[in-house]
Amino acid sequence: MPDHFTTLSIRMSEALDDSGAGQYTVMERRRTFMWRERMMMIHFQVLGDNFECFHFGSQSEGTTTPGLQSDIDFLVSQNDENIMKFWGDWEAGMRNLLMLHDDINTPQQYLLQLIREYTPEPETRLLNDLYVRKDTEQVLFSSERWKQDIEFRYKDSGEVTKCGPSVCWLPNWDMVYAMPVRKPLPEIQHWIDRCKGRYWPPVQLLDAAQVAPCFLVPAGHSDSDYKREEWRLSPNLIERMLMFSFNMTQIKCYIVLKLINKSLFAKIVGDSITSFHCKTIMFYSIERTHPSLWFEHHLMVLLRFCLHVLKKWLRMGRLPHYIIEGVNLLDGKLAKKKQRRLLVFIDSMIRNNLHDVFYIGIDNLGCRLRARSALRIGQDGELGRACLRNSMSLLLKFECLNVFLQFIMEVITYRLKKTNTNFEKTIQYKLRNLLEYSTNVRYKPVALEYIEHLYALQNSMQSSHCLRLRNVVHNETVRRFQYSLKTDVASSRLKLASLLYASGHLHSAVRVLEDVEKRYHSKVKTVCSCRDIKGDRDLLVFASMKSDNCDNGFNEPPFALCVKFVRQEAYCAPYILWFEMNRNITEEEVAQRTHSQNRFMDCAEVDARPFVHYLQYVTYRGLGERGKQLHAMGELESYICDPINQINLYHDETSLNLLGHCYEMEGDYERALHYYEESLSWFDTNNAANWHVQRVQRLISS
Template sequence: MSLDPDYRTVSLKLSEVLNDTGVSERMVLKRRRMYLLMETMQTSIYRMSNHNYSHYHFGSKSEGSTTIGLKSDIDSLICYNDYNVIKDWTEWQPGSINLLMIKDETTSPGYCLLQHLGDDKPLPSLLHHRPDNKYHTFSRGKVLWKNTAISVPLAGSVKNGPATSLQGRPGLVDDDVVLSFHCKSWPVEAQPWLVRQGVGRWPTEKMKKYCETTGCFVVPVGSKSGLNEEVEWRISTCHAERCLMFNLNITQLRCYTLMKMILKTFIKPCCGGVLSSYMCKTVLFHCIQNKHSNNWRQSNLLACLMSCLKILQNFVRHENCPHFIIPENNLMAVKISPHNKHKILEILQNIIQCEGHALLEIPIDDLGRRLQAKMNMDEAFPYYLTPAQINTIISTQLLYRTANLISNSHRELLVKGTMPDRIVMLHQILSDYIFILTRMYRENGFNSLEKSVFKILTPLLSFSLGSVIASQDINTARIISHKALSWFSVGLNSDVASGRLKLASALYCVGDMERTEIVLRNTEEKYDLNTVEPVCGCYPHLLHYIKPEFLNKCNTGNEELLKHITAFCVRFLPCEINCVPEELKYEMFRSTQEDMLERDEDNDCWMDWAVVDSLPYLYFLQYKTYGALQRVADKQRALANLVTSTETEANLGHRETALNLLGQCMEQENQHIDALHCYMISLNIQARNNAANILICRLLNELVNMQ
């Protein structure tokens, strides 16, 4: 079997295959939009929490240069903005932590040392009077920052160069987190790049001018081949590289994607990770710079790929992959053993000589078999996933990840507001959050991502504020004030259900059953059982089954869809206890002293709250409300729906809580055995931090007393 010798035909078919697997202009733009939105949201959360950090998503997922089958990691960079990293003394700022980027004859190319300067005068720091500590060391007459001074303290993480990697989490994508400082100035080593020009006349002068404004990051890792590994910091131009990636055409992105598939299929199994996707990106940049721009078209994709592989082969042969912007930095330094070098050169030579035949062997995304089918070599090829299905899966992954981030962001902001020393100020803290979001909204352009973040987070914070005020109202006067109702109204459309259910819960607790019933009926009408998926950011949550209509909807838009197709879990803080029905209050006391000792300090703070999925809570409130209104048939319908949703809704995040509510409903129906059964199933799901332990003891006590 051989490919059509006409490169043009093969290239066009190969372009079609990659288009079918999601490397299309539409999906690339969608990936970029959603990841830029997520990084803007995370940065906004830092600002609202009084942390001067910025969050960035770099790498394949945010560039759009990946496929489902490549299973790319998520690359996150967190920048600490409180540090003033400078390249010369004129940039020193009083009152800041000033770090001067310096080099000497022993510093590795592409790396720097960070000299600590004085806070009150632009002079070297006098910290050398103290002994070495975890932040500083005194070397060559200067106080230098160690690159171990900042790290990500994440449980279960491993170090991977400058990144802290969260790996092996079932059903979740690996996440690489890099901490950094930012320097506003373009690095000295990169100055020649601004004037260097290749035959491709790429990057353009406009792109270089923008790149220069992005400055650089310094990340905490030293060169393995250098003499100062503990105090060297790598200079990263990833912001400029993002600009370059965002200016590639679709053929260039497909070429890069193919290189990563070749790396993963042929080189990684026998040589491990000696070559990286970043090296492939660097190869692509060099190739584009030295190739006429009219070569980068779909009908020439195969020839462009071969050109890139030849450059990669040459880099491996000389064991030198020059960084695109700082070419003195050899990305392959001390990376390739003689054995691996021989194997890689042999593999690349075979792929280049066969002129595309090797692509038929790539199993990732069924690329080889799809290409065979396009070339009419295997007309019976069964498409496991159609292009439409692939686009739908990518869209769903993007939107569901965004929805989870929204839920996590809401939870994180509430946690910050419920610290022991801040609980009395929660009303003011929530108001401050909304004020900060509003200010960001006014300061940015009409179509900015900050405005989208405002529209997403403001309703969630508004109904939380409304509920806090309502709880205070109920405690003092057994009413809900107009102020609380106004904040509730702003939050009604946060998603399909959670804002409305917070309002219904407050109305129920104040005894206004008629208005409670109206709100619940309206919520049920909006909650399309065939479409809406629950979203919970409390646990690492795996999707077990996704509703077909949810999938279809995800492919029709971006974040604006979420308020129509998702239902966030409903959260009540301890200070909202007067808005919580008696049956749900048990969740606030779910943990024994032993449970508390086993908690994860960062992730389990919400366990002192009452948290429940929207759908079972909707039916529970209906059961209680119809009971109070003496509408027996409606009450029994609500109970039946509560049973069904608890048993069959695949993606509930708090199924144990739903079972605890159902068990208490069964008790009220005098079905004590069924109630006990609910509590036991609940404990099987969540053995620790579960109110079922209390409910079982209470039920058994009642049964004994009845006898």
């Protein structure tokens, strides 16, 4: 080992900490994505879909940094099929699919033969377009046609991209629809037997691997005659267990391998080497080294050992899959000429004692290493690291909330509104389903948060129904709102304030609004489920958001959800927001809406901060407190017109409509018209401002 490797190892480890790959951030990523996984699991079950969901890959493992820009890997396991390994696995009443593998299929690849639902006999009919007939008259379930079917189902959700087994309509996501194989597989047992008696993987992991399901993903081998029909066997859960068994030195070594690949290897072989190749190299390297070596001060030695392992496989022209025997991960990925070029480069790296790591540009890692020299981190470095750690933690929470709203609340309310059943009764039914999950220790925190949001929606709808019938809103109804006030800083409280205003309890509404103002400090970030703002996920946005720096006396996460009223909540909302539930003037405007816009166009949705000031204005107006009324309107106008707040204004047109309405109530119709027209400059169709302009023009002309 070169004399300077110990020092360089420490410097590399500290540089990774400063780049967002420290232990705290790694574990925070894991916790966040496991939470998201459970959230989506509950989501599908509540909607009646027999799915399981899994987050795999770098984001859920915590093995990424901001500069690596890793995609989000998501697998949906459909449990409606029974995958048979042998004829004895057949089950009546299910779609049965028999795994076929012969000399024609490469290792890891299977064909799926359709077996009849009520008798254990091969199906001979092509029951739908997903099935094709093989030369031997066997009816096969086509992987390519299944992907085409998924693409068709989600064609209105956004631009659908296909890459390998993934069919996705979300940017920066890889989404795979797969089928679980719960039967024992000889490939997995062979690997378990091979690993027994080694330091790693541990015995407990091998025991868990015996019962962990594998997945059949829709991907054929590039050289196969049946590549459009083949399914690839993927032991994703076992691979995730292996990754979760890594210590911090192993995680950092893997991250540096990925950084070398993306910064240095990519200049030679493009994107031919993937994160999965790096992961496989790590598996072999950890298996073949003593656990006592995996410590921080050995990081560069271990990295060099990993490169030796890759060098060996490149010389042989094959990189074996770590779990499934007979699979060469270089097939179809890296041509022989590129393998030789990469081999020469790696050999040069090793002979130069890994000096090339100083030229890694991602996350400024090379600069961080050079700047540190052999010095220890100073006070500024510690502050920088703490700030980055805090920013990434807040970004993870922000994205988690965003996904929660987008995939849960939006989809549920949109789906429920489209059904012919009673909306409120359906919500009650979903709440009962969620209560079952709240008794499960693993799912309880997610289920309770889910319940808070749905309960708030149900309570608001009941209050609206009461007001529509001109009944008095009882104190018990108001008290129920307390169970949902923890959803965020403002939105649930603002719904309560809006209800109190609508029911004539103006003094109580003022008290709630004062409470919101105390909580709503200057660092609160808006979270919207239906729109994005360019740059709203930049780490700099979250760099100074730590709420305990703000002397407001509260320790809530500094996020405010947009306030949303569905039509069943209309009587809890100010009358001006009713126009937002009917944004279109012509049917042509409705036809122009995208799939995502359809989810909120029939609702009223407004950013929380402008809504605070608007509610203050109308409430103080009702109380006859003119000074406070005008102050609230000034605050509303100042907030909307200040460019610094644009990063938190997702519904500019609605906020401008509220401001225009304030001027309309003031009798200043020219100013009101100005703001309504300003609203139309953002969106000239599907905008309630079209109604307001017509109304104000009539007032001016009369």
